[in-house]
Amino acid sequence: EPLDSSRPQPAYAMAQHEQVMTDEQLETLRRQISVYATICQQLREMHKASVSHPIPFAGFVLGQHLPYDQFLGMQKTTARQRWTPSHSQLQILERLFDQGNGTPNKQRIKEITSELSRHGQISETNVYNWFQNRKARAKRKQQSAVQKDGDSEPDTDADSPEDKKNRIDGGAHIQAGHVGV
Amino acid sequence: EPLDSSRPQPAYAMAQHEQVMTDEQLETLRRQISVYATICQQLREMHKASVSHPIPFAGFVLGQHLPYDQFLGMQKTTARQRWTPSHSQLQILERLFDQGNGTPNKQRIKEITSELSRHGQISETNVYNWFQNRKARAKRKQQSAVQKDGDSEPDTDADSPEDKKNRIDGGAHIQAGHVGV
DNA sequence: AATATATGAATGAACG
DNA sequence: CGTTCATTCATATATT
Numbered sequence: 001e002p003l004d005s006s007r008p009q010p011a012y013a014m015a016q017h018e019q020v021m022t023d024e025q026l027e028t029l030r031r032q033i034s035v036y037a038t039i040c041q042q043l044r045e046m047h048k049a050s051v052s053h054p055i056p057f058a059g060f061v062l063g064q065h066l067p068y069d070q071f072l073g074m075q076k077t078t079a080r081q082r083w084t085p086s087h088s089q090l091q092i093l094e095r096l097f098d099q100g101n102g103t104p105n106k107q108r109i110k111e112i113t114s115e116l117s118r119h120g121q122i123s124e125t126n127v128y129n130w131f132q133n134r135k136a137r138a139k140r141k142q143q144s145a146v147q148k149d150g151d152s153e154p155d156t157d158a159d160s161p162e163d164k165k166n167r168i169d170g171g172a173h174i175q176a177g178h179v180g181v
Numbered sequence: 182e183p184l185d186s187s188r189p190q191p192a193y194a195m196a197q198h199e200q201v202m203t204d205e206q207l208e209t210l211r212r213q214i215s216v217y218a219t220i221c222q223q224l225r226e227m228h229k230a231s232v233s234h235p236i237p238f239a240g241f242v243l244g245q246h247l248p249y250d251q252f253l254g255m256q257k258t259t260a261r262q263r264w265t266p267s268h269s270q271l272q273i274l275e276r277l278f279d280q281g282n283g284t285p286n287k288q289r290i291k292e293i294t295s296e297l298s299r300h301g302q303i304s305e306t307n308v309y310n311w312f313q314n315r316k317a318r319a320k321r322k323q324q325s326a327v328q329k330d331g332d333s334e335p336d337t338d339a340d341s342p343e344d345k346k347n348r349i350d351g352g353a354h355i356q357a358g359h360v361g362v
Numbered sequence: 363a364a365t366a367t368a369t370g371a372a373t374g375a376a377c378g
Numbered sequence: 379c380g381t382t383c384a385t386t387c388a389t390a391t392a393t394t
Contacts, residue, residue, distance in 0.1 A: 082374055082385065103379095129375055136380065137373085263370045263389060284382075310371060317384070318369080 085130070086120040093130055103131045266311065267301040274311055284312040 085093060096104075096112065104112060104127075113124045266274060277285075277293065285293060285308075294305045 084374080084386095126374080130373095132379080133374070140380090265370080265390075286381095307370080311369090313382080314369065314371085321384095 083122065083126045085122070085126075088119040089116045089122060092116060092119070093127075093134075097131065097134050103128070103135060264303065264307045266303070266307075269300040270297045270303060273297060273300070274308075274315075278312065278315050284309070284316060 092115070093112075100108075109124050109127050109131075113122055113127045116122045116127065273296070274293075281289075290305050290308050290312075294303060294308045297303045297308065
């Protein structure tokens with residue numbers, strides 16, 4: 001979604017030192033900045049190591065950008081409404097999930113949250129939800145995998161992270177065939 | 182898709198310390214870097230002085246993304262393809278949506294999937310997602326249609342104003358507090 | 363080609 | 379907990 005600059009908003013009169021953009025616009029702007037920041041970063045990387053890597057040129061423009069509020073030097077006035085685990089957080093969570101069986105109890109959640117806090121914003125609720133979802137989805141996935149026997153198809157909900165590569169083959173049906181790179 | 186991705190270039194053989202990109206590619210890359218760098222700079226400027234312009238940049242956002250890990254030529258060359266309902270499938274789905282109210286339950290989904298299978302590849306997940314999305318989007322459409330209440334005037338065609346003014350809000354930001362265990 | 367929109371899918375959070 | 383909602387991401391398609 002580009003900036004929705006067309007909106008019955010308080011016109012952007014040529015003010016001098018006043019706020020002319022709406023909060024929403026500002027928010028979008030911040031997002032955009034973070035996106036571009038990421039792109040630049042990636043491009044720089046690629047350039048620096050313009051050797052070695054085959055550098056897949058298929059659409060080499062940006063990948064997942066950092067949550068915009070995590071963007072360097074951006075003080076968040078308007079926070080996202082939804083928590084997104086950072087890479088490291090996700091890694092840890094995933095690891096914990098693999099070993100620990102089931103949803104952690106309250107105490108354990110506190111610990112985990114505390115630990116993960118060092119890798120980014122996170123609350124106990126987030127941790128709790130994550131485990132709940134992770135478990136539910138893993139279960140569902142397995143369930144559908146089982147019945148994938150005499151008949152049809154997989155589950156009815158989203159899947160888990162590590163499926164990303166198996167998704168197509170095991171999960172939803174696709175139609176096209178071309179693959180980038 | 183900003184950068185031209187597909188180009189009849191010499192494959193990126195597994196070189197070690199050799200130049201893998203063609204000069205042309207390198208050039209393009211440099212150009213891209215400078216372009217993005219400039220954009221970022223401007224955005225930062227604009228942000229810093231969150232005043233001024235209405236932000237003219239039409240659609241700041243880029244199109245195609247490349248998953249982060251795919252970026253550095255890491256694993257994953259499996260681009261995701263997505264399912265697309267065939268015409269007849271869509272027709273049936275649409276009909277079902279109109280009559281049946283809401284998302285079908287698991288059993289119903291199985292039936293539907295089974296039925297639609299005769300019109301093309303499809304999975305239960307696909308069906309489930311379709312109903313979810315269909316419902317959500319119908320809702321949003323209506324919602325945004327309603328909120329035009331004795332307020333502003335009918336200037337623009339006002340048909341797809343993706344209003345997102347309704348956040349779950351209430352400050353339920355990242356930091357929640359309650360843990361349900 | 364650039365960009366705008368439609369829509370399938372992923373996922374954090376909420377609900378019963 | 380199992381389900382469902384809401385939001386966002388990613389990609390296919392349409393428009394200019």
